[in-house]
Amino acid sequence: MTATIIDGKAIAAELRGKIAVEGVRLKAAYAVVPGIAVVLVGENAASEVYVRSKTKAVAEAGMRAIDRKLPATTTEAELLAVVAELNADATVHGILVQLPLPPQIDSHRIISAIDPAKDVDGFHPLNVGRLASGLPALVPCTPLGCVILAKSVHASLAGMEAVVIGRSNIVGKPVAQLLLAENATVTIAHSRTRDLPAVCRRADLVIAATGRAEMVRGGWIKPGATVIDVGINRVTGQEGQQAGKSKIVGDVAYAEAAAVAGAITPVPGGVGPMTIACLLLNTLRAACAQNALPAPNI
Numbered sequence: 001m002t003a004t005i006i007d008g009k010a011i012a013a014e015l016r017g018k019i020a021v022e023g024v025r026l027k028a029a030y031a032v033v034p035g036i037a038v039v040l041v042g043e044n045a046a047s048e049v050y051v052r053s054k055t056k057a058v059a060e061a062g063m064r065a066i067d068r069k070l071p072a073t074t075t076e077a078e079l080l081a082v083v084a085e086l087n088a089d090a091t092v093h094g095i096l097v098q099l100p101l102p103p104q105i106d107s108h109r110i111i112s113a114i115d116p117a118k119d120v121d122g123f124h125p126l127n128v129g130r131l132a133s134g135l136p137a138l139v140p141c142t143p144l145g146c147v148i149l150a151k152s153v154h155a156s157l158a159g160m161e162a163v164v165i166g167r168s169n170i171v172g173k174p175v176a177q178l179l180l181a182e183n184a185t186v187t188i189a190h191s192r193t194r195d196l197p198a199v200c201r202r203a204d205l206v207i208a209a210t211g212r213a214e215m216v217r218g219g220w221i222k223p224g225a226t227v228i229d230v231g232i233n234r235v236t237g238q239e240g241q242q243a244g245k246s247k248i249v250g251d252v253a254y255a256e257a258a259a260v261a262g263a264i265t266p267v268p269g270g271v272g273p274m275t276i277a278c279l280l281l282n283t284l285r286a287a288c289a290q291n292a293l294p295a296p297n298i
């Protein structure tokens with residue numbers, strides 16, 4: 001079997017197009033322009049690249065981007081003051097504080113200080129609790145993107161055996177909660193799971209989020225299963241043409257898994273593009289909720 005490739009880039013572009021249309025409608029009908037503040041503390045090359053692409057996507061979607069760049073020496077009190085200011089600004093509907101933060105700042109305190117209605121990353125304990133309780137919530141972007149990709153292949157995930165590999169607060173746990181909300185039968189595996197290949201082989205749907213390059217092998221995949229690879233790992237090629245050159249690979253050994261799976265996301269071009277698209281979606285939803293408008297029909 002050769003798997004269908006789930007084109008995250010195309011699915012994200014389609015989603016962004018729908019969001020832009022809704023944005024135009026919001027502006028025309030209600031004079032509301034969704035605004036998202038992205039706060040970056042210190043100099044982190046990866047974060048800066050990511051923040052730049054977020055800012056570009058926000059502008060393309062017709063939204064307002066408010067970039068706040070603070071020095072690495074910023075104190076926790078200073079960052080809390082910035083968050084308070086953004087919480088109070090009615091033109092800011094979403095607040096995203098880029099992680100990791102410098103060591104003098106407790107990221108839990110900062111995330112907890114964000115108004116939960118503006119928590120477009122979905123990391124505030126209130127949104128985490130609402131998701132776990134099955135209540136409407138702003139949910140983390142990457143997990144939301146994973147579920148949208150899985151649903152691009154399966155109209156319903158109800159009754160599917162889903163195995164999530166990884167239990168981080170950013171990916172593993174929230175994606176498991178979202179799958180549960182979709183009525184999948186969910187197993188969360190992690191570094192202490194016994195016989196992970198056997199657990200994985202049970203799955204109709206595998207979500208790999210371990211940060212371990214190409215850890216999930218073809219032999220772990222049930223024939224015909226859907227595989228969503230969240231991993232972004234930079235590796236240096238060892239043989240032939242790739243020798244010495246670095247490239248990005250996922251947490252799944254792509255070629256092996258694609259020979260067995262029914263559908264699979266590539267890396268890059270799978271989950272990655274969905275994260276920013278879902279951030280825009282969360283910002284749009286937050287802007288509607290804060291203006292007591294109906295939720296966007298996306």
Ligand code: NAP
Pocket residue numbers: 142165166167168169170171172189190191192193196209210211212215230231232233251271272275
């Ligand atoms: P993380 O916080 O490091 O969590 C990794 C999880 O994988 C942990 O729960 C860990 O188990 C588990 N794990 C590690 N080694 C394992 C093994 N050998 N067998 C089974 N489980 C193992 O990572 P994360 O933040 O969730 O990110 C995961 C991956 O997704 C990374 O590659 C990251 O770059 C990528 N990512 C991509 C996006 C995107 O936009 N596409 C967004 C976020 C993250 P324990 O809990 O037992 O330690």
